[in-house]
Structure formats: structure tokens, C-alpha cells
Amino acid sequence: MDSPCLVHLTLTLLAFLNPCLMTPTPRVSFPMGSAGRRLVLFSSHDVRNTTTLLLSEDGERLYVGARDAVLALDVSRKDAILLRSKLDWSPSEEDLEKCSMKGKNKVDCSNFIRVLQFLNSTHMYACGTFAFSPRCMYINSENLTQSLTADEGRGRCPYDPYQRNTAIIVGGELYTGTVADYRGNRPVISRHLSEGSRVDLKLDDTLGWLEDPTFISSKFIPQEQKIYFFFSEVGREYNFVDKFLVSRVSQICMSDIGGQRTLQRRWTTFAKAQLLCQAGSELPYNVIQDMDMLPPAEGASEDDTLFYGIFTSQWAVNNGRSAVCAFSLTEIKSIFSGNYKVLNRDTLQWSTRVQDKVANPGECGLHNASDNALRFVKENFLAEDSVRPVGRRPTMVSAEHAYSHLTVQRVQAANKKLYTVLFLLTESGHLHKAVLLQHGPFIIEELQVYQPPQAIRSLKLSVPKGMVYVGTSEGVVRIPTANCSYYWTCAQCVLSRDPFCGWDPVGRACVEVSETQTALSQDIDGANVEEACNSISLTHRGKFGPSKLPTASCPAGELVSVSLNEVVRLHCPAASQLSQQLWERPNSRLSSDLYLHLKDGSLSFVATPATLGHYLCLSTENGYRQTMAIYRVKQRSNPVSQTPTGYTRLHTRGQPTTQAAATPGLQVSVGGGPKTTASRPAETKTSLSVRNSQVTTKQLGRNVTLWMEESGQTEAGIPGGKPVHSARCTSFLKELVVVSILLVLCLSLLLTITLYVLRQRCRRRTAPVTGSVSRNSERRTPEEQEALRENEFGSKHNGQAPLGGHASGLVCNGNLTDSTQNLPNTPF
Ligand SMILES: *[C@@H]1O[C@H](CO)[C@@H](O)[C@H](O)[C@H]1NC(C)=O
Ligand SMILES: *[C@@H]1O[C@H](CO)[C@@H](O)[C@H](O)[C@H]1NC(C)=O
Ligand SMILES: *[C@@H]1O[C@H](CO)[C@@H](O)[C@H](O)[C@H]1NC(C)=O
Numbered sequence: 001m002d003s004p005c006l007v008h009l010t011l012t013l014l015a016f017l018n019p020c021l022m023t024p025t026p027r028v029s030f031p032m033g034s035a036g037r038r039l040v041l042f043s044s045h046d047v048r049n050t051t052t053l054l055l056s057e058d059g060e061r062l063y064v065g066a067r068d069a070v071l072a073l074d075v076s077r078k079d080a081i082l083l084r085s086k087l088d089w090s091p092s093e094e095d096l097e098k099c100s101m102k103g104k105n106k107v108d109c110s111n112f113i114r115v116l117q118f119l120n121s122t123h124m125y126a127c128g129t130f131a132f133s134p135r136c137m138y139i140n141s142e143n144l145t146q147s148l149t150a151d152e153g154r155g156r157c158p159y160d161p162y163q164r165n166t167a168i169i170v171g172g173e174l175y176t177g178t179v180a181d182y183r184g185n186r187p188v189i190s191r192h193l194s195e196g197s198r199v200d201l202k203l204d205d206t207l208g209w210l211e212d213p214t215f216i217s218s219k220f221i222p223q224e225q226k227i228y229f230f231f232s233e234v235g236r237e238y239n240f241v242d243k244f245l246v247s248r249v250s251q252i253c254m255s256d257i258g259g260q261r262t263l264q265r266r267w268t269t270f271a272k273a274q275l276l277c278q279a280g281s282e283l284p285y286n287v288i289q290d291m292d293m294l295p296p297a298e299g300a301s302e303d304d305t306l307f308y309g310i311f312t313s314q315w316a317v318n319n320g321r322s323a324v325c326a327f328s329l330t331e332i333k334s335i336f337s338g339n340y341k342v343l344n345r346d347t348l349q350w351s352t353r354v355q356d357k358v359a360n361p362g363e364c365g366l367h368n369a370s371d372n373a374l375r376f377v378k379e380n381f382l383a384e385d386s387v388r389p390v391g392r393r394p395t396m397v398s399a400e401h402a403y404s405h406l407t408v409q410r411v412q413a414a415n416k417k418l419y420t421v422l423f424l425l426t427e428s429g430h431l432h433k434a435v436l437l438q439h440g441p442f443i444i445e446e447l448q449v450y451q452p453p454q455a456i457r458s459l460k461l462s463v464p465k466g467m468v469y470v471g472t473s474e475g476v477v478r479i480p481t482a483n484c485s486y487y488w489t490c491a492q493c494v495l496s497r498d499p500f501c502g503w504d505p506v507g508r509a510c511v512e513v514s515e516t517q518t519a520l521s522q523d524i525d526g527a528n529v530e531e532a533c534n535s536i537s538l539t540h541r542g543k544f545g546p547s548k549l550p551t552a553s554c555p556a557g558e559l560v561s562v563s564l565n566e567v568v569r570l571h572c573p574a575a576s577q578l579s580q581q582l583w584e585r586p587n588s589r590l591s592s593d594l595y596l597h598l599k600d601g602s603l604s605f606v607a608t609p610a611t612l613g614h615y616l617c618l619s620t621e622n623g624y625r626q627t628m629a630i631y632r633v634k635q636r637s638n639p640v641s642q643t644p645t646g647y648t649r650l651h652t653r654g655q656p657t658t659q660a661a662a663t664p665g666l667q668v669s670v671g672g673g674p675k676t677t678a679s680r681p682a683e684t685k686t687s688l689s690v691r692n693s694q695v696t697t698k699q700l701g702r703n704v705t706l707w708m709e710e711s712g713q714t715e716a717g718i719p720g721g722k723p724v725h726s727a728r729c730t731s732f733l734k735e736l737v738v739v740s741i742l743l744v745l746c747l748s749l750l751l752t753i754t755l756y757v758l759r760q761r762c763r764r765r766t767a768p769v770t771g772s773v774s775r776n777s778e779r780r781t782p783e784e785q786e787a788l789r790e791n792e793f794g795s796k797h798n799g800q801a802p803l804g805g806h807a808s809g810l811v812c813n814g815n816l817t818d819s820t821q822n823l824p825n826t827p828f
């Protein structure tokens with residue numbers, strides 16, 4: 001039988017046929033430590049492996065299940081997270097010894113808290129792996145003291161800390177999905193802590209109700225009095241593919257008390273169905289990673305409840321990709337009330353039921369049904385149809401980001417319209433905030449919340465307090481759901497499409513939308529600045545810089561002094577990662593023979609009498625144009641006396657003793673030494689790069705400083721002094737150098753265009769991407785960037801992010817401003 005092979009091949013082909021996935025680009029990106037998006041961190045040297053987070057109803061207290069401890073954190077303060085109390089709960093020496101004797105790693109023998117739930121108004125219930133011998137206990141929520149003795153935790157918590165589980169307490173009873181044995185091959189969904197006539201229940205494990213599952217989540221739906229479990233498992237109904245994983249939703253009724261003879265102390269209401277996160281005939285995203293529930297809007301029916309899940313694919317072709325799918329409760333209910341598949345005991349094949357329907361599987365209240373009916377539900381637990389996502393396709397697909405956790409919120413915008421906002425965590429430690437619009441998701445912002453190799457364990461949203469909590473293996477990070485004051489013009493505020501934020505025309509500030517707020521300017525769907533801000537485009541106004549800074553007025557253009565025949569590079573900060581930068585000269589066209597538009601938005605050209613003069617850098621986003629920078633390029637009259645020190649210093653650095661000023665950047669990037677001279681000639685030839693010989697402009701306050709590109713860390717190490725002015729200025733080789741530079745310029749232009757066209761072909765179909773390359777470079781470590789720069793096509797970009805980069809600031813008030821905080825802009 002080679003059908004599995006065939007299926008794999010088909011699936012692989014399917015994946016390749018659709019390489020251009022819809023991948024929205026985050027509009028703005030905040031690297032770790034950005035002032036525009038401050039994180040509040042809680043960590044402590046003796047708190048490790050925080051896995052479980054539990055928020056109090058009022059959002060003032062955050063309980064954390066960590067390794068050998070349960071913590072209560074005070075999160076009511078704006079500036080800090082404080083430790084209120086801590087309950088140590090670790091295995092004894094004896095327990096640890098026993099665990100080690102079983103051949104387990106010593107650290108894995110700690111007590112990893114995996115269940116932490118409120119039991120009643122005064123107590124919590126917690127379970128931990130406890131040296132591969134799980135235990136549970138009651139904890140007083142107020143002072144974190146243990147009450148009563150510890151319970152056995154079998155069936156409530158995994159033995160192995162690396163195994164996933166889920167738990168929820170409803171009505172004082174604990175519902176769990178976990179493995180219930182030491183080896184980890186007896187998965188169960190069970191109920192504990194039942195009292196009186198209610199008995200603890202579990203799955204009947206003779207029939208394989210679960211097939212090697214990974215439990216993800218469990219949710220309670222009050223109106224239905226049902227608990228839904230979400231997990232992935234081996235899809236036995238697809239027996240033609242080896243170990244084909246499927247995602248499932250399963251249900252049980254709270255009223256269940258088991259059967260009287262058949263299914264005694266077993267669920268009589270268990271049913272499961274496949275969750276299919278798939279677009280058309282594409283390869284399904286078959287492995288569920290996380291799930292969050294979005295309750296219905298106020299006044300709407302509970303059937304409007306939505307479940308948002310992150311799904312990845314089991315196949316390598318989709319490695320690193322993920323999808324978000326939303327499933328409605330209505331759809332889930334209809335699938336469970338439909339037909340069920342039946343397993344042929346002899347052939348072990350699943351088929352559509354042919355026998356008569358004796359009972360309705362999944363129906364609540366079957367406990368005193370006949371044995372016949374119970375035998376029927378016992379064998380018919382897999383729904384015939386799959387649950388399909390809302391809109392019959394994924395809400396969002398990302399080819400670039402492997403999302404691992406999500407949380408979802410409904411936000412009322414200024415016009416009272418409701419928007420769904422998703423907070424998504426990537427494997428690389430970034431939080432994406434996305435708003436779902438008619439035409440698809442829009443990623444409002446991206447912020448880095450931790451540095452790998454830490455692992456994220458949980459994500460919690462506090463709607464009343466407007467906070468997102470991320471539990472990493474090392475601590476807890478808190479981020480406000482929005483920082484509206486980061487957008488300091490009406491245009492930025494509107495372009496952000498952030499439903500949390502609106503422009504207050506009276507207070508002239510981007511503020512958080514609240515119930516009491518008066519009319520705010522906001523346009524989530526259209527982001528139409530002209531309309532929302534009630535003004536005409538303020539393009540070409542010779543004023544830029546943040547209005548709140550004292551010296552907002554700039555001279556009509558920053559002065560850039562150059563020598564003739566020097567390669568000049570003018571930077572243009574991007575308003576956002578979705579903006580397009582363009583250059584203009586008054587009364588002159590920027591002919592492509594003379595000008596090179598670089599990928600990062602900067603402009604490069606050779607200084608000649610014809611190219612001296614004014615340059616205007618504009619940024620366009622969603623039809624709105626704004627001036628980002630104005631430069632005046634002027635010939636230096638007396639280089640020796642007028643050259644700013646930075647220029648001199650950097651040129652010294654870039655002046656190899658051996659020959660031509662052709663590879664200064666390279667020298668620095670490889671760190672000097674013998675490698676420098678050895679690799680230079682080859683590099684000059686192959687890279688066809690403008691970067692090597694060019695002078696970059698940057699602005700430090702009012703002083704215009706010219707320096708070589710790879711400044712940063714290496715700069716300090718270069719001895720200053722020696723005002724050497726490039727050989728190319730004085731030597732008779734000048735013409736030759738100019739010609740070579742022009743040649744290099746032309747070639748790189750050609751290649752850039754080719755590359756650009758190739759890239760755009762894919763991208764144009766999807767999203768207006770401009771910043772993805774720079775964004776990637778931002779995430780790399782400096783070492784990686786250096787390494788990349790050596791290999792990379794020089795003209796692609798120079799590692800300076802258009803936004804959020806380290807040194808691309810451009811301001812008028814004498815401070816070098818990180819562009820992350822303040823976008824040069826046209827204030828209103
Ligand atoms: C919000 O942004 C403003 C402007 O960049 C910054 O000064 C402020 O610290 C930020 N606030 C937070 C909580 O990140
Ligand atoms: C909560 O549960 C604990 C443990 O069963 C019990 O001791 C306590 O009295 C309960 N509190 C309330 C308010 O019911
Ligand atoms: C606990 O944390 C350490 C380091 O952060 C990590 O290596 C280890 O895998 C974690 N253990 C578990 C069970 O998650």
C-alpha cells in the first residue's frame with residue numbers, strides 16, 4: 001500500500017502551489033526595551049519555571065504556579081509587580097531520592113505546579129508534578145497557606161513536567177485532561193472533587209476514546225452546562241496516513257453522573273469532533289497550540305461565543321507557519337447533534353453509521369437511559385462531520401511567525417462599533433496585537449517581550465485593567481493593552497487603527513477610548529486621515545519633529561556638507577513599517593541614472609554640481625503623505641576647517657593603509673586583523689555594493705555628521721585624530737574612482753530592481769510589505785547582523801531598521817532621538 005506516500009506527495013504539492021500566504025506585517029515594531037512600550041517585569045532568582053497564571057476577578061492579584069512554589073503577586077500598581085506572598089511546596093529529600101532512583105533528571109523531579117484554579121471565594125486548588133508523583137492541595141487565597149492535607153494528584157496533573165494538561169474548576173468540581181500514569185500513555189478526561197450523589201467520573205478506556213492526545217485547553221459554557229476540551233491526537237479515522245494528527249473539540253455535560261450498570265462512573269455524555277483549520281483545498285493546519293474563548297457581546301446569544309485557536313502544521317513544508325481559526329459555538333453544537341461515525345471492531349475501520357440510531361450521543365441527561373442506549377453512546381463518540389471555522393477559512397495565516405499563544409478581546413471603538421483584537425505570542429518572543437477587519441487582520445503593533453531561549457508558558461489578559469501578562473519560564477511580564485500616547489499626531493493615531501486609541505481634538509492627544517470620552521477621531525476600518533482628522537494633507541510643510549518638544553521648528557532643511565564626487569546617502573525614517581518612502585527635489589526629477597533608492601528608504605547619489613540642493617523625503621501610508629525629512633546638500637567649502645569631528649574620526653577608521661577607500665565598512669564589520677586585507681578584493685568584486693564606498697548621513701541634533709555606515713559599537717574603538725581626507729579627493733585617480741563607483745551603482749541598481757521585482761511578485765498579492773527585511777534584521781543579534789552583512793547583497797539594506805532601529809533618529813532639537821519613541825512627523 002503506497003497510499004500514504006501518495007497522500008504525502010499530494011499534500012506537499014498543495015503546499016508548494018500556494019507559497020504566497022497572506023502575512024500581514026506589523027505596522028510598528030518595538031524592540032525589547034523600547035520607551036514607547038514599557039514592560040513591567042517580575043522575576044526573582046528563586047522563582048523558576050513559572051507555568052500557570054491565574055488572575056483574580058478584579059485583576060488586582062495574579063497567582064503564579066512555578067517550580068516548587070505558588071506566588072501571589074500584587075499587580076494593582078502601575079509601575080511595578082510586587083510579591084505579596086509565597087508558598088513553598090517542594091518534594092522532600094526522600095521524594096527526590098525516589099524520583100532520581102527511577103532514572104529521572106534531578107531538576108525534573110521538582111514540583112511543577114500545573115493546576116491552579118479558584119475553588120470557592122476563599123480557596124484555590126493546586127496540583128503539581130511533585131517528583132513524578134503528582135499531588136494536589138487546597139490553598140487559602142488570602143495568605144497562601146495550605147489548608148487540609150495534600151491530595152493524591154493522579155488523573156489531575158501529569159507526572160512528567162513536559163506533558164501538557166488542562167484543568168478547570170466549575171461548581172467546586174475539578175475537570176481535567178491529562179495523562180494518568182507514570183509512563184504517560186493513559187490519557188483521561190475526568191472529574192474530581194464531586195460530592196454527595198455526584199460521583200467522580202472518567203473516560204471508559206476500553207475503546208480508545210482518546211488516541212495519544214496533547215491537551216490544550218478546557219472551557220465552560222454556563223448556558224449549556226457543558227465543558228469543552230480542546231486537544232490534538234492521532235486521527236485513527238485517517239488510517240491511510242501514518243500518525244496523522246487532528247485537532248479536536250470534545251464535550252461533556254456537568255449533569256453527568258455516569259450510567260447505572262453500563263458506563264458506571266464513566267462519562268455518558270462524552271463526544272468529540274474534528275476541528276478543521278484549513279483554507280479551501282490547502283494543507284490543513286492540523287495541530288492545535290492554544291485556544292481562547294471570546295464570550296458573546298453583551299445582549300447577544302451565547303451561541304455567538306467564539307473559540308479562537310492557533311494551529312500549526314505537522315508537515316515540514318509548513319514549518320514555522322501558523323494559522324488562527326475561529327470556531328463558533330453554534331457550529332460546534334450542530335456538529336455534535338449530527339451523525340456519528342462507528343468503529344468496526346473487526347477491521348478497526350471507522351465508517352458512517354448504518355445501524356439505527358438508539359440514542360443521541362453527546363446528549364445531556366442520559367444517566368438513567370437503558371443499557372442499550374448507553375452501549376450505543378459508548379461506541380458512537382466521534383462526530384461524522386468536522387467543525388469548520390467561521391467564514392470557512394482561517395482568520396489569519398502567517399508564513400513568517402510561529403504563533404504559540406493567543407488571547408482575544410472585544411473592544412468598543414469610539415463610534416461604539418465592536419472590534420475583535422487578538423494578542424498573539426510568537427515563538428521568538430514577540431507579542432502581536434491584531435485587529436480583525438472586514439478584509440482581514442491588521443497587525444497594529446509588534447513588541448518584543450522576552451529574549452529566547454526562555455520559553456513562554458502562558459498568556460493572560462486582564463480586560464478590566466487593560467493588561468496582558470506573559471508567563472515566561474523566567475518570570476512574568478506585563479504590558480498594557482495599548483499605549484495611545486505613543487501616537488502623537490492625529491495622523492499617526494488614526495493610521496494605527498488601534499480600537500483602543502482615538503485622537504482627542506480638544507486635548508490634542510491620542511488617548512484611550514473610554515465610555516465617558518467625548519468625540520474622538522478614529523477610523524479603524526478605513527484609516528482615512530484626511531477625513532478623521534478633518535484636515536487636508538499637510539505634506540510639504542517645512543516643519544517636522546515632535547510638537548511637544550521645545551524646539552520643533554527646524555531650518556528649511558538639514559545641512560549636509562559634501563565634497564564633490566563623494567557618494568552621499570540620505571536617510572529617510574519610515575513613519576511605519578507599512579509606509580512607503582519617496583524622495584522629491586523641488587523643480588527637479590530624480591532620474592534613476594543619478595539616484596539610487598535603497599531598500600531602507602534612503603537615497604544614494606554622487607555629489608555633483610547638478611545633485612546639490614534640497615531633498616525632501618516623504619512617507620506615504622494608506623494614501624496619506626507626510627514629510628519625514630528635508631535636507632540641503634551643499635558643497636563643502638573648506639573641508640579641513642569645516643569637517644565635523646565625527647567625519648574625521650570615521651574617515652580615519654575607514655582609511656586603510658594599503659589602498660583605496662573602497663572597503664571601510666567591511667573592515668570594521670569583520671573586526672580588522674589579517675582577515676581585512678585578505679578578504680577585501682574578493683568582497684569588492686562580488687558584493688557589487690554601494691555601501692562599501694559610501695558616506696552616510698545621519699543627524700545628531702543640529703550638527704550634521706557624516707560617517708561610515710557600520711558605526712555603533714566599533715566606533716569607539718577607533719582612535720580619533722588624523723584628519724586624513726580620502727585619497728580619492730586629492731589623487732589623480734579621482735576620475736577612475738568616480739567611474740568605478742558609477743559602474744558599481746548602476747550594477748547594484750539593476751540587481752536591486754531585479755530582486756525587488758522578484759520579491760514584489762510574491763508580496764504584492766498579499767500585503768503592502770515594506771519593512772519585513774529590516775524587521776528581521778532588527779531581531780538578529782549584532783553578531784548575526786554582521787555575519788549577514790558580509791554575505792548579503794550590499795544594496796539590499798544596511799541593517800538599519802526604518803523604524804525602531806538603533807540610530808536612525810532625526811530630530812531638530814539637539815538630541816539624538818531613537819525613532820522608536822518619536823517619529824519625525826508633521827504635528828497638527
Ligand atoms: C507610551 O509612549 C510614550 C511616548 O513614546 C512614552 O513616553 C511612554 O513611556 C509610553 N508608556 C508606556 C507605558 O509604555
Ligand atoms: C472553600 O473550600 C475549602 C476547602 O474545601 C473550605 O475549607 C472552605 O470552607 C470553603 N469556603 C467557602 C466560603 O465555602
Ligand atoms: C524549567 O526551566 C528551565 C530553564 O528555564 C528549562 O530548561 C526547563 O526545561 C524547564 N522545565 C520544565 C519542566 O519546563
Ligand SMILES: *[C@@H]1O[C@H](CO)[C@@H](O)[C@H](O)[C@H]1NC(C)=O
Pocket residue numbers: 368
Ligand atoms: C432518573 O434520574 C432522575 C434524577 O436525575 C431521577 O429522579 C429518576 O428517578 C431516575 N429514574 C428515571 C427512571 O427517570
